[in-house]
Each structure stands twice: as C-alpha cells, then as structure tokens.
Amino acid sequence: MSLWLDKYRPTDLSKLHYHHEQAENLRNLTKQGDFPHLLVYGPAGAGKKTRIMCLLKELYGPGVEKLRIVKMNFTTASNKKLEVSTLSSNYHIEVNPSDVGIYDRIVVMELIKNVAQSHQLDVNGQREFKVIVLTGVDELTKDAQHALRRTMEKYITHCRLILCANSTSLVTPAIKSRCLSIRVPAPTAAEIINVLQIVAKKEKYNPPEEMLQTISQKCDRNLRRALLMLQAASQDPKSQIREPDWMLHIQHVADEILTQQSIQKIANVRNMLYELIIHNIPTNIIFKTLLDKLLAKCDISLHEKVVGLAAEYEHRLHHGNKKIFHLEAFVANFMYIYKEFLEDALDALM
Structure with missing residues (x-):
C-alpha cells in the first residue's frame, strides 16, 4: 500500500494547492535566461521539496521524474571511506551531506566537482547546467558551508545549487548572499483541510468534518504529518486521532x-x-x-x-x-x- 503523501504529491507548479502566487513566481524564474542559486527554506511539512521538484520539472521536463538511487563513495584525508546515498536523474542530483557528520565538507566539495565535470546526456533543447539539490543545509558544519561558498562560485557555469533548509539562522551570510532566498510558509489550517478533502475524495473516502478539524489542529501545520494522520484514520475510522x-x-x-x-x-x-x-x-x-x-x-x-x-x-x-x-x-x-x-x-x- 502506497502512502497518500507520495501518491498525490503534486508534480507541476500549476497543480500546487496553496501559495499560488509563489508558484507563479517560480514559473517566471525558469523562463529567465539565467537561473540563480536558490535557498528554499521553511518549516518541516510546508512543501519545500515538492516545490523544488515542480521547479525542476518546469526546467527540464518529465525526465526529472525518472529517479534512481546511486551510492557515491568518498575518501577522507585519513583514508576513511564514506558512502552517501543520492537520488538523481539525468538532470539533477539530490543529497544530504550532513548524513556523514563532520565529514560533510568532503562530500560537498567532491560532489559538486564531479557533477560540474559531467555533461548532459541530451543537450538538445536542455539547459547548459545541471542542478544539485542539497538538503539539510542548516545542519552543515561551518567548514562545509565555507567549502560550499567557494565551490558554488567556482563551478557556477556548469551547475546550479538549490539549497533546502528549515531555517536560515544557521546558514552563513556568505551563502545567503549568493542565493535567491525563497521562503515557503507553513500552510494554514484551512489550506490543510482543503488538501485533506482533495486527497480523501480521490481515495473515495468521506471523513467527517470533525476529524479534519482535529487533524488540522494536531498536525502543527505540517501537511506531511496531516496526510499521514488522515491515512491512518482511514484504516480504522473508530480510532482516536492521536499525535505521533x-x-x-x-x-x-x-x-x-x-x-x-x-x-x-x-x-x-x-x-x-x-x-x-x-x-x-x-x-x-x-x-x-x-x-x-x-x-x-x-x-x-x-x-x-x-x-x-x-x-x-x-x-x-x-x-x-x-x-x-x-x-x-x-x-x-x-x-x-x-x-x-x-x-x-x-x-x-x-
């Protein structure tokens, strides 16, 4: 059984259920001749990753949806072997460097260099650059952020970075000044209820209004959590809506x-x-x-x-x-x- 969260995740900017003006601004951004580095930030469950994937599809077309998991190996100065899982298509690669802890600087430097040196498989009608999506940027060490600042300047002609963070308070000013910052606010209770109703209708499930109200109050404006709570409630309608x-x-x-x-x-x-x-x-x-x-x-x-x-x-x-x-x-x-x-x-x- 697939999760409704993944099954009904919007894949196009025009299909997003809230922040429509922001979606239109993102679409206009892709039509420009030059595309800047982006810093997308906002609370958990606000829809940052969904908007990033919609943006990539607007840039490259449906090819970005053909994803594969790739294991990448790195070696530290002390010959310690690091293995990092990445999610990639022919046009972009997504990774969380903080998964390797204090060695995140090596992952940042080597990954960007490797991607910048590779070429598109299909250059006809495509962008001249690949996109690297770095998640958990606010969890990177200071050394990794300094390395990121240097490499994003060095390889800007070959790749663009989309940085994803829950908060910008731990991101260095040097990185923030080199990116276009896009804040994704948490959805309101009314917007969450609207999304829950849309998903429930597609699943031919008719939850009571009281249940939707309870979920919108207990999910802490986290849409991901709200959808999981709705799916759990659909399996046993008599069960009480509980916090995780x-x-x-x-x-x-x-x-x-x-x-x-x-x-x-x-x-x-x-x-x-x-x-x-x-x-x-x-x-x-x-x-x-x-x-x-x-x-x-x-x-x-x-x-x-x-x-x-x-x-x-x-x-x-x-x-x-x-x-x-x-x-x-x-x-x-x-x-x-x-x-x-x-x-x-x-x-x-x-």
Whole structure:
C-alpha cells in the first residue's frame, strides 16, 4: 500500500494547492535566461521539496521524474571511506551531506566537482547546467558551508545549487548572499483541510468534518504529518486521532522531568532521550518539542529563564558532536531551576 503523501504529491507548479502566487513566481524564474542559486527554506511539512521538484520539472521536463538511487563513495584525508546515498536523474542530483557528520565538507566539495565535470546526456533543447539539490543545509558544519561558498562560485557555469533548509539562522551570510532566498510558509489550517478533502475524495473516502478539524489542529501545520494522520484514520475510522508516538514519548519525558528532580531521574530521562535518537528523530526537533511541553506545564514566571536556558543549549547542540550531552545538560539545568522555584513557593506558603 502506497502512502497518500507520495501518491498525490503534486508534480507541476500549476497543480500546487496553496501559495499560488509563489508558484507563479517560480514559473517566471525558469523562463529567465539565467537561473540563480536558490535557498528554499521553511518549516518541516510546508512543501519545500515538492516545490523544488515542480521547479525542476518546469526546467527540464518529465525526465526529472525518472529517479534512481546511486551510492557515491568518498575518501577522507585519513583514508576513511564514506558512502552517501543520492537520488538523481539525468538532470539533477539530490543529497544530504550532513548524513556523514563532520565529514560533510568532503562530500560537498567532491560532489559538486564531479557533477560540474559531467555533461548532459541530451543537450538538445536542455539547459547548459545541471542542478544539485542539497538538503539539510542548516545542519552543515561551518567548514562545509565555507567549502560550499567557494565551490558554488567556482563551478557556477556548469551547475546550479538549490539549497533546502528549515531555517536560515544557521546558514552563513556568505551563502545567503549568493542565493535567491525563497521562503515557503507553513500552510494554514484551512489550506490543510482543503488538501485533506482533495486527497480523501480521490481515495473515495468521506471523513467527517470533525476529524479534519482535529487533524488540522494536531498536525502543527505540517501537511506531511496531516496526510499521514488522515491515512491512518482511514484504516480504522473508530480510532482516536492521536499525535505521533514520538511526540507522546516526549510528552512522557516532560512529565518525568516535572514529577521529580533528582540524579536518578536525570539518568532515566537520558535513556528516554536515547530512545528518540536511535529512532532517528532529529535532535533539534526533540529539543524544540521538549521545550514546548515543559513551558506548557511550568509557571509563567519561569518562562523567561527557561527560554534563555534553551537558547544557550540549542546553540551548543548545533556546534557540538555529542547531541545527548547538550540535551541532558538542558534537562539538568531545567530541573535545578524548577526545583528551586518549587522550594521558594513552598517556603512562601509556610
């Protein structure tokens, strides 16, 4: 059984269900004689990748839909072998360099050089350049971003880069200044309901209005999540619309932190956080969701302190290698602040 998310993903700019003015601007962009590097950014589930693929189809035609998975091998200066999975057609290649961690600089430099040195299979009527789609650009190390800046200047005549990121705050100014930035906002609740109705109609499924409203509220404006929730609900209409298991797990982590503040509890929370990490939940998503759950249940007078603490450890999270250290340090410091608040409140009552 195929996922509705993939089955009904729009493949043409004219078939996008929201941000129509932006789609028209992208179409006009492809008609220009020169095509710039692009930085496409926005929250998860907003439709960045869908718009990128529609843009590529507008540039090259249906040939970009004939995709294949290719394993590429790279070697570090210390002779360490790296293997990276790429998704490619005859006209473009897509890769997430951050998959190799601290060696992402090598992948960025070698990949762009290899693509720039290759030629189109069919040059008649096609563009003079290939496109490299780099996802997770905001997760690249500083070295990789500096290397990216140099290589995107060196090989601009042979290839164009489309960079995809959830946020531009971690992208260096040098890269942002060399790209045309395109923000893809998250769809509104009404737009999500509209897409759910369109997909449900194609599947000859008639969900109640209350279900669509509930999904639009619980999906956090993430269309990908909303479609998955709708498909899950269609298999068992009597089941209750729930948040994803990983979100429920983070809620349990937050409850554990608020219930008791001790060394033993920190150890328990560490194991629970490891469960999320080994199931490939991104650490920045874990951090943000945990912060939201904690803020929802702690006194408003603590919000300023907790948010300041979160900003400090989120910065460390993005610049450190062991993510669990920074998550655990945030939890320990939050416990200290929260326990101190509870003790002060108890003293005030005595």
